[in-house]
Amino acid sequence: MAQLLQHLINGIAAGTIYALVALGYTMVYGVLKLINFAHGDVMMVGVYMGYSTAFLLGRQAQSTPWGVLVIFLVAMGGCALMGFLIERFAYRPLRDKPRLTALITAIGISFALSYGFQLDIGFLPGSAPRAFPQIIKPAQWFTVGDPEFPDVVLWNWQVISLMLAVGLMVGLQYLVYRTRFGRAMRAVSFDHRVAALMGIPTDRVISLTFMIGSALAAGAGLLYAIKDTSVSPLMGLYVGLKAFVAAVIGGIGNVPGAMVGGLLLGLVEEFVVGYAASTWRDAVAFGFLILVLLVRPGGLFGRVAAEKV
Amino acid sequence: MSEAQVKLLGERREFPSLLAVDGVKVSYGAIQALKGVTLKVGKGEVVALIGANGAGKTSTLRAVSGMLKPVGGRITFGGEDTTGAKAHTLVPRGMAHAPEGRGIFPNLTVLENLELGAYLRNDAEGIAADMEKSYTLFPRLKDRRKQLAGTLSGGEQQMLAIARALLSRPKLLLLDEPSLGLAPQVTETIFRNLKDVNASGVSILLVEQNAHLALNFAHYGYVLETGEVVMAGPGKALLDSPEIRKAYLGE
Amino acid sequence: MSGPLLEAVGVSIQFGGLKALSDFNLAIHKGDLQGLIGPNGAGKTTAFNVLTGVYRPTQGEVRVAGQRVNGWLPHQINHLGLARTFQNIRLFRALTALDNVKVACRAQGSLNPEGVGLGVKFRGALSNYRDWWRALMLTPGFQAEERDLTEQAERLLEVMGLSHRRNEEARNLPYGEQRRLEIARALGTRPKVLLLDEPAAGMNTREKADLMVLIRKLRDDFNLGILVIEHDMKLVMGICEKITVLDHGETIARGAPAEVRNDRKVIEAYLGDSYLESQGGAA
Amino acid sequence: AGCEKKSQPTPSGEGAQGGQAAQPATTGGAPADSNTILLGEVGSLTGAQATFGVSTRNGIDLAIKEANAAGGVKGKKIAVRVYDNQSKPEEAAQATTRLITQDKVVLILGEVASSNSLAMAEKAQSAGVPMITPSSTNPSVTEKGDYIFRVCFIDPFQGFVMAKFARENLKAEQVAILQDNKSAYSIGLTDVFQRKFTEMGGKITTLESYSQGDTDFRAQLTAIKKTKPQAIYVPGYYNDVGIIARQARELGLTVPLMGGDGWDSEKLFELAGNALDGSYFSNHYSPENPEPRVQKFIADYKAAYGSVPDAMAALGYDAAKVAIAALEKAKDLSGPAIRDAIGQTKDFPGVAGTITLDKNRNAVKSAAILKIGDGKTQFVTTINP
């Protein structure tokens, strides 16, 4: 029983991260219909930015509320800028070209970032993982059994991450469906040329969406690094992939879908490892994805676009 | 191509100038779609653009509304040079374009489509009033307010496109084949409504296959052939011209 | 067999709460030239979609060549002899005009046995793979077949007056020619019944006149049954022998052009009063 | 086993056909001038195992520099051409082939990961170029043929060492295992540990797996915790182990962890914080070893690369040293001569232990058991083969 509870906590905590990364994926996909394969790597870069900031702040300052805020702001701002640049120079020129071409530039950027950060030249960190500082002092918020050697633990950052994720999801959902900017985003996503005829500054909308998506990636990445206490150049690769899977499970382009998809994926993986064979985790995760898609071809929350003949 | 080769029929009524297209050239890669089109639309004027398939009517509208960047020539709108300006910068200056193929947003509801038409406006009341007005123009849209625009019938989509264009309160309305796929009654209604719209001071540049309808409606008309204006004149004068009757009216 | 080639019996379809078509009946025989009209959103295109298998009817029955085809896939229905064009042109845009038609020709050429049951399916699959094999090995029979196809397709282009465009990509054709290419392509499947969805849309008056002649000619030369959706009354009234009028998914009138034209309900729902006036004036 | 039967005839067959195709036939690249001896190295400089590749490279680099400073070999300077294999076997095979045929190296220094070394060994063996792998511990690597050597012990030994230590020194009865399913090394150690530990009367409570590069191990650890083990054997690489340790403590799992040489890195302590205090791992060497050559190596390495050398660096250094010694000793620079010279390596004083190559071309060495405490390792004991 205690174990079940612990698995539940772990699964939700892992799923939260998938969900957070998936939110950014989904945002970008939502407007550009582009699987932004570099998303995970942008996240990785964001974490390194946060890492350096924490390092510069020093041990004392980094774990004060202000320090944490600064770390998050620097990472998110830096990534927003990077997202802007990537969109501006690698995706925008290809906007009216076949969709796959932008996918290739995304892959190129992903390679450049993930391999580039393995170099040991200049400011680049080299391939070894680094321990990410505990900027949020871990505290047990709930335990079952002996508090020294608890059977079940719930940590403060687990709750904080989840609340942040839910908050972000609600905020994004509001942004997309209730604001003018959101309406513009959705218009741009269907046809940016016609959207421009409505007076929507499409370039700006797309840039902004990218910046939001990248900032989200950085934020998610920091929470991820706090949770798993390390940062490495390859961290973006698999989290990126899993987050993409989560987004698809939920219905890509759909904000609550990303959230639910992420949590489900986290839980499925947790329970496969906990109660079945841990070696089959990835296979089960993808099997779950395929199953969901076969039953609902547009993902859980997605709608297959009604195409009228 | 110089003006000299354009066959002019009749006298043009004077309108204060609003849009002037001067020798505009457009190409799609190797294909040159417009070889130098010159035309004018005055304030409050309705101008029709007719021509065979592929003559370049749509391309002209696209160049005017900023969807395409001309490779040559000049476009002035409301006294400003807008050659090559981005589409979204023209909307606040009073340009609205209901494009060919309608360009509705299929996964948004009818209502959201209409709201996007008023994207740059901030007067909630004005918008609400105009919204009501479009519902009286096209009652069908009111019934289908909540439906996804992509599942509307062809004609309904056309209505939506026009209504949406009007919601930005334009000075100049560019319409690309508004009667395409519409029931005769609806076509008639739309043109009647367009008359009212025009009467309220909106200029219209209209592209239409139905030359009869268009020239009857327009103050002035231009005939486009393979990317060039070959003939121009007041609507009625064009309608009476034997060449037009033969080429476009099948007589 | 003199039964109808295409028959709809009490067909209805519903999208969510919207009944797009209700109790729709229709019979097309060899040599028929019928019209289907109605206001925008009446359900005309939906009717085409149900007949051709794009949508599955919620009620009623569709029969093609005497076969009940509810739930069949569009290509299977097509193989029974039903072909169509689309309201929004759907050509294979990057293919040449000739290839557009050849795609359709081929599909008919290598017809597989239709039907259910494992045996049939298996034989179908086998013959499919044999077919591929022949293509890979360039067997003489296959080469002859390809030549045949090209000839067929070229004949069709000629009939539709598109021979001069044979090697141009479909997307580069002017609108009117695209419409005609769609018809040529549909004919490539060697249909018994042809459904045309607003074939004259986007054409000018003169082109429409040409199209009228063409449609009649197709019916005669190919011995087809034809059903046309069109908003141009001159065209519909000019060529159709029988017209069905839909409104809100319901059939509100049916009969010869003269009857329909004077039907009060049709005038109210669709034609409008001014139509009568203009008819008085022009015709 | 007897799998050399078929791979043997290939090179000799070709040799027969082309006569002496070896030296003058091809031109390829700018051959090293006659004053240098060119060695080749293939390493994972990018990809999942990059950190080991980099350590190894540094170790080799240091050894070469020392040798050159001391006058080189046979009066010639030594140079190394290093290629990256992105931690992929096909890239390793390609790079090896390139080293052999384009760069014409006389000897190849191999990889950390056994699967990559295996790919290299196939190529080196069939070309008749000797190869020394510093730290691939999978037994199958040197089974590829008589040109393939290694300067480290092999998985079965290391697995056995830890099983023995757990059973005899720690007196553990119940041990859980958490293995890296993506790494042959980890699976190899696991298999041996599991067998030996059970033979010695212990019990494996559960066997859980993760994949290299994972960062969340809570699911496995929660499952392990339920089985109440007295220790957990985690034969993985340090970059994962550091995180595993933290998460284990976080979940209230306080028993010691045990591991192998993959743990050895200064970075381990940074990653794990003090979560590994009281844990043990087996290693090729201990930096605490007071022997002057070891301390000198550590000092030089620190001076050159700014960190304490880990086992991979030490083994890279040793491999290069063994290679250099063999080159010196070999009667000429032909493959067979160098091969024979390497094969005769006996009681060679490496920084990671004294190296004697057995008839299977594996180093017979003792293993050190190190204990972690306060962000440092302490030498506990040596276990001999």
Next chain:
Amino acid sequence: MDTAAAVSSKPGNPSSMVPASLRGILPVLVALPVLLLVEWLLSDSPFAVYLLSIMGVNVILAVSLNIVNGMTGQFSIGHAGFMAVGAYLSGVTSLALKDVAISFLPVAVSDQVFLLAALLVGGIAAAIAGFLVGLPSLRLRGDYLAIVTLGFGEIIRVAVTNTEAFGRALGLSGIPQTSSVAMVGFWVFMVVLVARRIAGSSHGRSLWAIREDEVAAEAMGVNTTGYKVRAFVISSFFAGVAGALFAHFVPIINPGSFTFVKSMEVVVMVVLGGLGSTTGAIVAAVFLTLLPEGLRSAFAAFGSGGSLAQQVDQIRMPVYGLLLVVLMLSRPQGLFGTRELWEVIPRWIPRRRKGM
């Protein structure tokens, strides 16, 4: 006569001098001696052989993926999975048959016979997997199909990692190195021939039609699902063969070689070559295979001493990534668009003539 011209103007068809019954196999008859000659010429430069082999494998992968991604317009990014199936099953087959030889044949020939058998085993197994993966394409479109193919690829990889018979993480080693340039070349030749012949046949047209407009294709009587599945089957058969060849010259395979990164590499080749262009896929595959090696040579000019020289080999990969971006930006349609080499080159050379 118009039609005859149409047929012979189709590039890739042998001239009409050849009797119709021979046309099918003529290219093969011509190619075989050429391949054997190349094999003989290269017999003592193993690096060239290795490079040519890996290039050949990449060409097979790219051309075969192009059948699904380029011609049919489906979006598959799980090609490495099929490659893995082919590699492992052929590897296991060869390992099992290692000590067997056909006594009445020379060793080299006997080796090639066994190799061919192993390749077919790998190819057919992959084709079966392709059939299974093709099935969801009945229901899924676009990016959703893509992620499912990716998922299948990963599942295959996990399954392999957990199978004792496949050597788990260590993989299979000791597979006989029987692959030869001639054999690789033969399969390159086969896949190109098949791709070209499909493209030139009515089947190819049906695939194009599906790519252009599925609804219309279906309405015109094209069995879209059937065609999609068959495209998957053919494509994965060749991917399987490519994997099998790969296994026989590396000659060690492990799951790390078949990750989704590998799949992406193949997608990159296809898109860079121009979706739907067979020759484009070939050129892109060759180019992208040589690129890292070329960078290596270029960087090697820095010499082999000093720490920068040791770093340069790592700089290869980020540079490769950036080059992809630059290439795509400068030729967004891919090298050849949907055209083939011989349709493109005339456009490049006589620029002037058109105007006159």
